[in-house]
Amino acid sequence: MRPRRIAPSLALFTILAARGSPVRRAALYAAASGIVWATMATFLKSTTEDFSAHGLVGMFGHGSVYAVVLTGVVGAVLTQAALHTGPLSISQPLMVTVDPFVSIILGVWLFGEHFSGAEVRIVVAVIAFAVMAAGVVFMTRTSPDVLEAPAPPAPP
Numbered sequence: 001m002r003p004r005r006i007a008p009s010l011a012l013f014t015i016l017a018a019r020g021s022p023v024r025r026a027a028l029y030a031a032a033s034g035i036v037w038a039t040m041a042t043f044l045k046s047t048t049e050d051f052s053a054h055g056l057v058g059m060f061g062h063g064s065v066y067a068v069v070l071t072g073v074v075g076a077v078l079t080q081a082a083l084h085t086g087p088l089s090i091s092q093p094l095m096v097t098v099d100p101f102v103s104i105i106l107g108v109w110l111f112g113e114h115f116s117g118a119e120v121r122i123v124v125a126v127i128a129f130a131v132m133a134a135g136v137v138f139m140t141r142t143s144p145d146v147l148e149a150p151a152p153p154a155p156p
Helices: 007-017 022-059 063-084 088-110 119-141
Strands: none
Touching: 022 063, 022 088, 063 088, 088 119
């Protein structure tokens, strides 16, 4: 995989997230975070393939192991930016749903993976993904906006 194709889109996300409302900024940082974590999963798959083909020492002769470290750092920074910039009800659903969606696209595009099995299994998988996304949105929407510390008990 060539990370140069993904890097311009991430740069665009972070440039757009530099200004605007906290909701917009959190959404863009969260989407970028999900893309980076999906990219990290792709590099991790390449790293394990390098490890199985070349061994532990030979693995360090390939770039995928270093890309795992780099995407881990970038992903952590973007995740923290998304969580600190705007409401959790915006950032959390995007991070949780963008990551697997982009991972599936990258797996099909880069590794030639495909869905196997009957059409019923694919329909069930799509429904499960939709239920997961709806569950995450529901959970973040029903949480309190501000978590306040409980009041200290009155002295006796």
